[in-house]
Amino acid sequence: MAANIPNDNITLPASWRGRAPVFVAVGAIAVLLSLGIFYFTNTEKAELGFRTFFHSYLANFIYCLSFCLGALFFVMVSHLARAGWSASIRRIAELYAYTIPWWALLFLPILAMVLFTPSDALYAWNGNVDNLTHVVQEKLVYLNPIFFSLRTAVYFAVFIIAASVYFKMSRKQDDTGDTEITLKLQRWAGPFIMLFALALNFASFDWMMSTDAGWFSTMYGVYLFAASMLSFFAVMIVTCYLLQRNGRIESLVTTEHYHDMSKFQFGFIVFWAYIAFSQFMLYWYGNIPEETLWYKYRMNNNWQWLGLALIVFHFAIPFLGTVSRHVRRNRGVMAGWAGLLLVAHWLDMTFLIMPNVSENTPMSVPLLFGHLICWIGMVSLFIALFLWRVGDTPVVAVKDPWLPDALAYHNV
C-alpha cells in the first residue's frame, strides 16, 4: 500500500521556519502598539481607550482561535464519519488545532483582568454591581469572576485534551503505522465532539456574548461555530495553496481536495448566512426591547455599514463567486476567495464585539486603525505559533490507513 504513496516533500520550507521569531516580534509589537493607539486616540477618557483595547484584543483573539477550533472539529468529524478523502489534509488541521494550548496562554490577560481586578473594561458584570441593570444582577450567579474562570479552564481543558489526543496519536501512527490507532480515534470522536460542542457554545456565551451581559441569543454559539468552520476551510485552502506553491505536498493534495474544501466552505457560507439571518429575523420580528438592543447598537453609529458589508462580502459575493464547480476546482482562484473570506471573517468578529465598547461608540477611523494593528499583531502570532508547532513535523500523515483512499478519491 505504502508503495502507492507519492514521494512528496512533506516538511515545511526551512526559510518559513526561520521566520517564526520575526512573526512573534511583529505580533507582540503590533498588539502593544494598538494599545498605545487606543490609549492616545481617547485622550479625554483614558478608560475608554483601555476598554477599546480589550474589546479589540478579544475580537482578534477569537478571530485566530476560531480557525483552530474549526480545525479541531474538522479532525474529529473526519474520524467520526470515517472520511477517506480528508486523510491527506488532516494533519494540517491537527497542527492548527494543537496550537490551542498556546492560545490558552494568550487568553490569560483577559482572565487575569477578570480574576484579579474589578475592571469592567470588557465585562460589565465584573465591575460595580450597582451600575448593572436588574436583569444582569440576577445573572451574577453565573457571571462572576470565579465561576467564569473555572468554566474557562474547563473549555480550554476540553479543547486541549481533544487536540493533543488527536495530534499525538496521529504522530504515533507516523512511526508505527498501527491501524488500531485510527479505529480508536474513530471511537472517541463522538464523545469528544459532544464535549466540544458544549464547550464551544458556552465559551461563546461567556467570552463574547457576556460583553453585553443583558442580551442573550441561543443562536450565538452556533453562529460562532458556523463562522469558525467557514474561516477554517478558508485557512486550509490558503495553507495548502501556499505549501504547494513552495513545492510541498504537490501530488498528495489534489484538485479533488480543493474541490471538497471549497464545497465545505461554500456550504458554511450559506450556513453562516442562515444562522445570522435567523437570529436577526426572530429579534426583528419579535421586536422586544431587551432583544433588539444588541441590534440597535449595530444599526447606529456607522456600525450599520459594517453589517451591510457582512451581507455583501461574507455572503452574497462569495456565494455567487464560488457557486460554480469550475471555480471550486481552480486552486489559485479558490485561494483568492478564501483570502476574501478571511477578511470578511475579521469584519464579522469586529461586528460581534466592537460595538459593545460602549453604548455609543461609533465605528471611526482611529478605532478601526487601532483594531487593524491589533489584528496584524494577532495574526502574526497565529502564523508564528503554527510555524513553531509544525517545526519538522511532516504535514501529511503518511501512514494513515485512509491515505490511499484520499489519493484515489474522485468527485463524480
Place this chain on the structure above:
Amino acid sequence: MSEHKVEKKAKPPRAFGWMAEYEDENKLLDAARKVRDSGYTRTDAFTPFPVHGIDEALGIKPTVLPWFTLFAGMTGTIVAITMQIWMNAVDYPYIISGKPYISLPAFIPVAFELTVLFAAFTTVFAMLGLNGLPKFSNPVFSNPKFDRSTDDRFFLWVDSRDKYFNSDKVKNLLSDTSPLSVEEVREDESPTEIPRSLITVILTLILLTLVPGAIVLNIRTAKSNSPRLHVFFDMDFQPSLKTQTPAVASIFPNGRVQQPPVPGTVARGELEFADPYYLGYDPAATASLGGSSVNLVSFQDGDKTPTRAAVPDDGQPPSPADQPATTDAPAETPAEEKIVQETGPAAPAQESTAAQEPAAPVAEVTAQVEEPASADEAAPVADLPTVPANAEPNYAWLTEFPLPTDEALFDLGRRKFEQNCAVCHGFSGYGDGLVSRRAEALAQGYWLQPTSLHAAAVQQQPVGRLYYTVTNGKGKMGGYGASLNPKERWAVVLYVRGLQRSQNAQDSDVPPGMTVTTQK
C-alpha cells in the same frame, strides 16, 4: 392497415448500432477512450456500478444542468419577492405585526423556500429531460445478454445515428478492444401494437378520473335547497343564535338562546336589595328628599316595544322551500308578499321557481317587522318613574365609601379601570383613551369626548354619584353594572379618586420622610 403491417414485416429489422461486451471496467474504459479518439460522439456505456472517469473516457461534455438550476433558483427568488410585495403592499395592503407593507426580512424565508423549490424541481425535471427520460424501452433491451449489465458485465454502445457511423468500421474498431462479444443491436421484432384490452382499460381509467371533478363542478355550479354536504360537522350546526340564521336550532321552545331570569327568582349571590352599597345612594333618605328610590331602567325609545327576529306562531322558520303560491299563507301577510304571489303562478313553471327565491326573503323581513310582540317577551316596566335625559337625579348620594378602602381595593380598582375604562377615558382619566383618540382622528362628527375625570364637576361629585355612573352609565357611556360586581365598581370609584388626587397633588400629600424631586 393490414397491408401496411405486411409491408413492415417484410422489411429487414432496423439496426440501431453496435454493442460490445466487456469483462471489467478497465477494459471498458480503454475501449471507450479508443472509440472516443476515433471521433465517435453518439456513444454510451452501461455498467453495473458508477465507474470513475467514464465521462472523460466517453468524451461527455460537462452538463448544462447547473445553469437550469441557477436560473430556476433566481426565478424562484424573484417570483417570491414580487409575489409578496404585490400581495402585501399592492393587492391587499395589510399591516402585519406593525411592520411596513414591504418588509424584506419577513419575505426572505418564503424567498428562500421558493428558490429551493424552483431550483430542485427544475433540476430533477431538466435532468430527466436531458437524459431523454422517461424512456420505456431501449433497443439494447432486445439482446438477452444485456441483462447482465446490472450484474457483472460492462457494455459499450455506438449509435448508428453517429455522424461518422459506418457499420463495418465500428464493428472492426470494437472487435479490436478485446471484448467478450460484439453484436449489432436490431429492432425488437415483437409486435408494437398496443393491445386493445390495454387501450380499453386506460380509457376507462381516464374517464373514471374525470368523475370526481365532474361531481365537484356540478355541485359548484348547480343550485340546491338542501344544505351543503358536510363530511365533518364541526360546529356548523349548533343550537346558538347566529346572525342571518333563523333560530331553528334553539333548544328552547321560545326560540331564544339566552333565557331571561325566571320571574320572581334571583340567582345565588346576585340579590341586590335596596342598600346604599348596591345603589350608591341611601334610598330612605332619597325618598324623604322627594326623589325616587327605584332603580331606573332606561330605554332608548320608551314608546316602542323592543323587537327582535321573530318566529312564526307555529315555531317553524319560514322556509324558502315553502310554496308561496299555496293559499294557506299567514293572515297578516303583507302587501309585498301578495304581489309576489299574484305574479308567481302567472309565469311559466320554470321561471316561477327562479322568481320566488329572491322574493321570499323580502316577505320574511316584512313579516318580522309587522308581527306584534308575543306575550312571553320582556315587557317594559310600566310604572317606572321617568327621569328626563341629562337631568341630574336628586338622590341622597353616599359621601363615604361603604366598604373599607385599602391598598388591595385600590389595586383591584386600577386593574378594572385599565381593563374597562381606560380605552375611552385614558389611563390618566383625561378622556384621551385610544378609542377616543381614534374617533377624534376619524372626525366623523358623532363622537363625544368622554368627560375628563379631573373636571371640577366630576371632582366635586360624591363617591355615591360616581358609583351610580359606573353602574348605570351616563350620557353616551353605557353602564358597567352588568360586567363589574359592586365591589369592583366601588374599587373603580376609589381608583378614580386616587387619579384625581394624583393630578392635583399638594406638598402635604408627600409621605413624611420622602422628598420630591422634579424630573427634568
